[in-house]
Amino acid sequence: MKKTTRAHSNIAFIKYWGKKDEDLRLPSNGSISMNLSNLYTTTTVEFDESLSKDDITINNEKDGKKIAKVVSHLDRIRALKNTTMKARIVSVNNFPTGVGLSSSATGFAALTTAAILSLGMELTEKEMTVLARLGSGSACRSIPTGYVEWKAGETTDDSYAVSLYPPSHWDLVDIVALTSTKEKYVATTDGQKTAQTSPFFKQRMAHIEKKIEDCKLYIKEKNFSAFGKLMEEDALEMHAIMFTSHPPLLYWLPETILIIKKVLEWRKEGIAAYFTINTGQNVHVICQKNDASKIEALLREIPCVMDVITNTPSRGSYEIEDHLF
Numbered sequence: 001m002k003k004t005t006r007a008h009s010n011i012a013f014i015k016y017w018g019k020k021d022e023d024l025r026l027p028s029n030g031s032i033s034m035n036l037s038n039l040y041t042t043t044t045v046e047f048d049e050s051l052s053k054d055d056i057t058i059n060n061e062k063d064g065k066k067i068a069k070v071v072s073h074l075d076r077i078r079a080l081k082n083t084t085m086k087a088r089i090v091s092v093n094n095f096p097t098g099v100g101l102s103s104s105a106t107g108f109a110a111l112t113t114a115a116i117l118s119l120g121m122e123l124t125e126k127e128m129t130v131l132a133r134l135g136s137g138s139a140c141r142s143i144p145t146g147y148v149e150w151k152a153g154e155t156t157d158d159s160y161a162v163s164l165y166p167p168s169h170w171d172l173v174d175i176v177a178l179t180s181t182k183e184k185y186v187a188t189t190d191g192q193k194t195a196q197t198s199p200f201f202k203q204r205m206a207h208i209e210k211k212i213e214d215c216k217l218y219i220k221e222k223n224f225s226a227f228g229k230l231m232e233e234d235a236l237e238m239h240a241i242m243f244t245s246h247p248p249l250l251y252w253l254p255e256t257i258l259i260i261k262k263v264l265e266w267r268k269e270g271i272a273a274y275f276t277i278n279t280g281q282n283v284h285v286i287c288q289k290n291d292a293s294k295i296e297a298l299l300r301e302i303p304c305v306m307d308v309i310t311n312t313p314s315r316g317s318y319e320i321e322d323h324l325f
C-alpha cells in the first residue's frame with residue numbers, strides 16, 4: 001500500500017539535551033514543545049515484494065549517512081511487522097536541512113507514520129511516538145497535535161510524547177530568522193553524546209523537573225512573560241552546556257548573537273518577544289499573534305536576515321492524498 005504523510009517540525013521550549021540510554025534514545029530529561037505550521041516533511045512509502053533493497057530518496061539525494069539511518073529505522077519497523085519486504089521512499093522538506101530547524105524530527109515522524117500506515121499496522125499514538133523516538137529523539141514530539149510533552153520515562157515503552165493542548169489553545173507565533181543555510185558542523189546525535197561532560201549538566205538536571213512543571217503552568221495560564229523568560233533561560237542553559245562540554249560545541253554564528261541582542265533591545269522598548277535556539281545558527285523568535293507582523297518586519301530590516309519563516313501552532317503528523325511518486 002502506498003501511503004503519504006506530513007509531519008511538522010517542533011520547537012522545544014524546555015529542551016532535550018543528553019541521553020541516559022544511547023541505544024534506546026532515552027533522554028536525560030523530559031521536554032515541552034509546539035509543532036510549527038510552516039516547516040514540514042512530506043514522505044511517501046511503498047513496500048514492494050519485488051524490491052531487493054530499499055530505494056530511498058531524501059531531498060533528491062540517494063546516498064549518505066541519512067539514508068543509512070532511514071534503513072535502520074525501516075528494519076525496526078519490519079521487525080515489528082515480522083516482514084523482510086523492502087520499501088520505496090521519497091521524502092522532501094519544505095525548508096533547509098541541518099540548520100537548526102529540526103529536520104530529523106520531521107523526517108522520522110513522517111517516515112514512521114507513513115511506514116506504519118503502508119504496512120497496514122494499527123498502533124496507538126503513544127506507540128507511534130515511542131517508535132519515532134527510536135529514529136530521532138525529538139521526532140516523537142512531532143506526532144501528537146499542538147503543544148506537546150515528551151515524558152522522559154525509564155524504559156522504552158514509557159518514554160513517549162503526548163499532546164498537552166490543541167493548536168487552538170494559545171496563538172503563539174514562532175518566527176524563524178534565517179541567517180545562514182550552512183549545515184551544522186556537528187550532527188545533533190553526536191553533540192548529545194558529550195552533554196554529561198559539562199560541569200553544568202548535573203546542575204540542569206537538579207532543577208529540570210521544576211522547569212517542566214512551570215512551563216506547563218505558564219502554557220495553561222497563557223502567561224506569556226513568565227513563559228518567555230523561562231524558555232529563553234532554558235535555551236541559554238542548554239547552549240551553556242554545549243559551550244562547556246568536552247570538546248566544546250558552538251553552533252552560534254555572529255549573526256545569532258546579533259539577533260539575540262536585537263530581541264533584548266526590542267523587549268526594553270516594550271515589544272514582547274523572546275528567543276530560543278536549537279543546534280544551529282538560526283534563531284526562533286517567539287511572540288503572541290498581535291505582535292507577529294511588527295516583529296516579522298523588524299527582523300526583515302536586519303541586513304543579515306536572508307528570510308523569515310512564520311509559524312503558528314500546528315497539528316502533529318497526518319496522512320495526505322498527494323503521493324510523491
Ligand code: PMV
Pocket residue numbers: 011012014015016017031102104105136137138139188189192277278279
Ligand atoms: O532529536 P534530536 O536528536 O534532533 O535532538 C534535538 C535537540 C534540540 O533540538 C537541541 C533540543 C530539542 O529538544 O529539540
